[in-house]
Amino acid sequence: MKVVVALGGNALGKTPEEQLKLVKQTAKSLAGLIKAGHQVVISHGNGPQVGQINLGLSYAAEHGQGASFPFPECGALSQGYIGYHLQQSLKNALPDKDVATVITQILVNEKDSAFQNPTKPIGSFYSKEDAEKIAKEKGVTFKEDAGRGYRQVIASPLPEKIIELNSIKSLIESGTIVIAGGGGGVPVIKTSDGLKGVPAVIDKDRSSALLADNLSCDTLIILTAVDYVYTNFGKDNQKALTSLSVAEAEKDLADNQFAAGSMKPKVEACLSFVKNHPERKAIITSLSGLDDALAGKLGTVIHN
Numbered sequence: 001m002k003v004v005v006a007l008g009g010n011a012l013g014k015t016p017e018e019q020l021k022l023v024k025q026t027a028k029s030l031a032g033l034i035k036a037g038h039q040v041v042i043s044h045g046n047g048p049q050v051g052q053i054n055l056g057l058s059y060a061a062e063h064g065q066g067a068s069f070p071f072p073e074c075g076a077l078s079q080g081y082i083g084y085h086l087q088q089s090l091k092n093a094l095p096d097k098d099v100a101t102v103i104t105q106i107l108v109n110e111k112d113s114a115f116q117n118p119t120k121p122i123g124s125f126y127s128k129e130d131a132e133k134i135a136k137e138k139g140v141t142f143k144e145d146a147g148r149g150y151r152q153v154i155a156s157p158l159p160e161k162i163i164e165l166n167s168i169k170s171l172i173e174s175g176t177i178v179i180a181g182g183g184g185g186v187p188v189i190k191t192s193d194g195l196k197g198v199p200a201v202i203d204k205d206r207s208s209a210l211l212a213d214n215l216s217c218d219t220l221i222i223l224t225a226v227d228y229v230y231t232n233f234g235k236d237n238q239k240a241l242t243s244l245s246v247a248e249a250e251k252d253l254a255d256n257q258f259a260a261g262s263m264k265p266k267v268e269a270c271l272s273f274v275k276n277h278p279e280r281k282a283i284i285t286s287l288s289g290l291d292d293a294l295a296g297k298l299g300t301v302i303h304n
Contacts, residue, residue, distance in 0.1 A: 141154075286298075
């Protein structure tokens with residue numbers, strides 16, 4: 001089968017050392033998929049990582065230690081940083097395979113309403129008091145994130161077109177393991193002078209679903225910090241869902257069962273991939289649970 005595996009940025013740890021350790025373990029599971037003859041394309045989130053890059057470079061610029069970096073450039077830096085760890089780990093696990101990271105641009109609509117309503121969490125978690133202080137000092141927006149604390153939010157427009165799609169296809173056809181759409185891709189708009197980056201973050205799950213659709217994949221796998229999709233998450237009556245039909249998922253979305261900053265976009269992305277395609281399925285599970293999910297022992301399968 002042909003598979004897009006999307007790794008959650010929050011599931012990759014908080015430091016380079018922690019990320020590399022987690023990625024090495026994930027690479028072993030991905031290597032198993034590839035050795036079994038499946039075509040695997042990897043995408044990943046970058047919420048914590050791009051926030052750290054942006055914060056560090058902004059701090060350096062404010063203290064006269066470097067130039068200010070626009071947010072699109074921070075997104076491209078995060079693609080390289082995370083891609084490097086994935087490339088290295090996959091190459092070590094599969095020495096005879098070529099692995100390449102494609103710095104990916106994704107076209108968005110400059111009139112997307114998301115630019116007037118920032119919702120995408122980036123960076124670290126803060127207490128309410130610290131978030132209010134940073135927001136006042138830097139003029140940025142913070143929102144509470146699924147009971148885990150406060151995070152900065154920026155615009156999250158919908159992905160419309162993958163600019164490097166033909167390059168990605170060519171690499172796949174040559175037998176290369178491709179890492180693409182990192183962080184949802186760098187959002188760009190069309191101008192009279194050509195493409196131009198914009199300060200936003202595209203939801204990586206939506207971009208991964210678009211990538212999987214454009215590549216005519218059989219399966220989309222979204223790896224995050226939890227083993228299952230849950231209803232009533234965090235409550236005494238929370239329920240792990242092992243199977244979720246399109247109709248059931250749409251009802252749960254209508255009932256606001258999934259948090260906007262975490263599980264909701266994942267379920268919506270899976271629906272966009274499988275709906276009206278009875279041959280397709282999507283799986284949501286934890287980064288550490290990939291092997292068990294592939295064996296049908298863990299995770300939530302979304303299907304028609």
